[in-house]
Amino acid sequence: MMTADDPRILELRALRERARQGGGPERIARHHARGKLTARERLDLLLDPGSFYEFEPFATGRLVDGETFYGDGVVTGYGKIDGRTVFVYSQDFTVLGGSLGEAQARKICRVMDLALSDGAPIIGLIDSGGARIQEGVHSLGGYGEIFRRNTKCSGVVPQISVMLGPCAGGAAYSPAVTDLIIMVERRSFMFITGPDVIKEVTGETIDLEGLGGAYVHMAISGACHLTAPDDQTALALCRLALSYLPSNNTENPPFVPTDDDPLRADEELNRIVPLDPGKAYRMHDVVERVVDHGSWLELQPMWAMNAITGWARMGGRSVGIVAQEPSVMAGVIDIDASDKIARFVRTCDCFNIPLVTFVDSPGFLPGIDQEHRGIIRHGAKVLYAYAEATVPKISIVTRKAYGGAYIVMSSKSLGGDISFAWPSAEVAVMGADGAVNLLYRDQIASAPDPAAERARLAREYERKFNNPYHAAAAGFFDDVIEPRETRARVIAALDALRDKSVAPPPRRHGNMPV
Numbered sequence: 001m002m003t004a005d006d007p008r009i010l011e012l013r014a015l016r017e018r019a020r021q022g023g024g025p026e027r028i029a030r031h032h033a034r035g036k037l038t039a040r041e042r043l044d045l046l047l048d049p050g051s052f053y054e055f056e057p058f059a060t061g062r063l064v065d066g067e068t069f070y071g072d073g074v075v076t077g078y079g080k081i082d083g084r085t086v087f088v089y090s091q092d093f094t095v096l097g098g099s100l101g102e103a104q105a106r107k108i109c110r111v112m113d114l115a116l117s118d119g120a121p122i123i124g125l126i127d128s129g130g131a132r133i134q135e136g137v138h139s140l141g142g143y144g145e146i147f148r149r150n151t152k153c154s155g156v157v158p159q160i161s162v163m164l165g166p167c168a169g170g171a172a173y174s175p176a177v178t179d180l181i182i183m184v185e186r187r188s189f190m191f192i193t194g195p196d197v198i199k200e201v202t203g204e205t206i207d208l209e210g211l212g213g214a215y216v217h218m219a220i221s222g223a224c225h226l227t228a229p230d231d232q233t234a235l236a237l238c239r240l241a242l243s244y245l246p247s248n249n250t251e252n253p254p255f256v257p258t259d260d261d262p263l264r265a266d267e268e269l270n271r272i273v274p275l276d277p278g279k280a281y282r283m284h285d286v287v288e289r290v291v292d293h294g295s296w297l298e299l300q301p302m303w304a305m306n307a308i309t310g311w312a313r314m315g316g317r318s319v320g321i322v323a324q325e326p327s328v329m330a331g332v333i334d335i336d337a338s339d340k341i342a343r344f345v346r347t348c349d350c351f352n353i354p355l356v357t358f359v360d361s362p363g364f365l366p367g368i369d370q371e372h373r374g375i376i377r378h379g380a381k382v383l384y385a386y387a388e389a390t391v392p393k394i395s396i397v398t399r400k401a402y403g404g405a406y407i408v409m410s411s412k413s414l415g416g417d418i419s420f421a422w423p424s425a426e427v428a429v430m431g432a433d434g435a436v437n438l439l440y441r442d443q444i445a446s447a448p449d450p451a452a453e454r455a456r457l458a459r460e461y462e463r464k465f466n467n468p469y470h471a472a473a474a475g476f477f478d479d480v481i482e483p484r485e486t487r488a489r490v491i492a493a494l495d496a497l498r499d500k501s502v503a504p505p506p507r508r509h510g511n512m513p514v
């Protein structure tokens with residue numbers, strides 16, 4: 001029988017303690033001094049208390065300068081978040097900068113394989129200098145194995161990446177395949193090559209923050225979905241995000257009871273759209289008034305701000321909200337907004353999250369720059385994503401739904417299930433000025449007072465199209481509703497569509513324009 005002072009038990013404990021020390025007390029102290037938590041401290045915060053079990057703490061990598069480290073720079077295992085199983089890996093920057101060697105890659109692949117077969121989410125806490133230089137092709141091969149699994153898991157189990165330090169090369173590409181990226185401000189960075197290499201290759205000088213800080217990826221590149229001021233908040237956001245997602249693609253997201261009355265009417269909504277069509281209002285206010293109180297989690301709030309994407313709950317059930325923000329660029333759809341919307345629609349569709357779309361857009365953004373940069377290719381992603389999505393799709397046209405913006409944003413002809421319009425809805429191929437100039441060019445030119453004639457024709461056009469009833473008469477809307485009743489009508493529609501099922505056609509996969 002082994003006793004507590006048995007040398008074999010003491011050895012195990014000593015080895016475990018050594019493994020817990022990662023790169024050693026000095027490097028841990030340096031790490032803490034930078035305001036960062038260790039890989040294990042992060043897991044403690046992420047997971048339900050006492051739920052974490054580790055794999056392979058004694059794994060060692062290839063010898064680097066005569067030194068090996070237990071765990072090889074990553075802590076892997078499984079635990080629970082709000083009682084649900086998740087598989088996790090947490091890179092340890094104190095061991096060779098969290099760089100990925102052969103053993104680290106094997107450990108990460110193992111949790112990914114188990115997550116896939118178990119149907120549980122994968123959460124990566126990323127803090128890594130990328131491929132471990134000393135292990136050459138073995139570390140490159142390791143990333144190949146991880147990318148392959150990222151892709152295989154895509155659309156099967158949720159994958160969330162929390163960026164907690166400088167993440168280079170593969171440490172940025174693997175997260176890019178995942179469903180959600182959360183970055184810590186001023187401490188996490190993502191780039192393919194760091195400032196030193198850039199200086200050498202292109203001669204450009206830039207620091208880590210300017211190259212790939214949280215602000216860059218939140219506001220400029222669109223690579224990041226959420227940011228947080230510190231590790232603690234980032235990990236709390238990860239737990240929160242998971243509450244909107246199912247464990248895998250065969251399940252529904254968790255039901256979260258709410259005391260917000262599903263029939264709650266909101267009188268303010270009846271007044272929110274200004275009578276003057278040139279005046280803006282905030283669609284964010286509409287969204288927040290319609291969804292369950294306190295359930296709104298906006299994604300990518302600082303990128304392509306003319307479009308809104310995020311998760312919320314309605315009647316306790318997760319929904320994906322897509323909308324235009326008329327107070328930013330009049331809610332026009334440009335290249336970035338197209339990418340933002342298309343990716344989000346597909347994320348929701350993967351994970352059985354119904355889509356609720358609020359439409360107020362004058363259309364796709366005209367212009368040489370947009371055309372030359374490929375608005376056709378990018379805009380096509382939006383219509384593809386909506387047409388492809390088989391989750392329940394409900395839309396509400398609050399004001400403008402002109403041209404392409406009407407069609408692509410969950411219209412019935414594109415496969416939308418239930419479409420509502422507010423009385424302020426306007427559906428037309430284009431705005432009055434553009435249409436009148438095109439249709440009545442000769443008539444306007446030959447009129448005694450061309451300006452007055454143009455204004456008269458524009459008023460006539462607006463009388464005809466600046467209301468939802470011509471579209472409702474043709475069956476393009478299921479109903480015209482009072483804005484105040486939007487919440488009740490959407491929840492009832494979601495309820496009616498809960499068992500929606502669509503059999504996809506047999507094919508290998510579609511060929512989405514990317």
Ligand code: HXC
Pocket residue numbers: 027095096097098099128129130131132133134140143166167168169170171173192193194
């Ligand atoms: C081995 C590495 C490493 C790496 C960092 N370290 N990156 N060791 N391989 N890739 C080690 C350092 O030697 C150091 O060891 C410790 O980690 C901390 O690194 P520092 O440079 O002191 O930290 P910091 O100043 O914070 O800078 C972090 C950094 C920088 C920005 C990440 O280390 C860096 O630029 N590293 C290289 C990044 C890179 O180019 N990686 C390859 C990407 S290519 P000691 O012993 O002093 O603690 C790639 C291929 C896949 O990933 C591509 C797929 C398409």
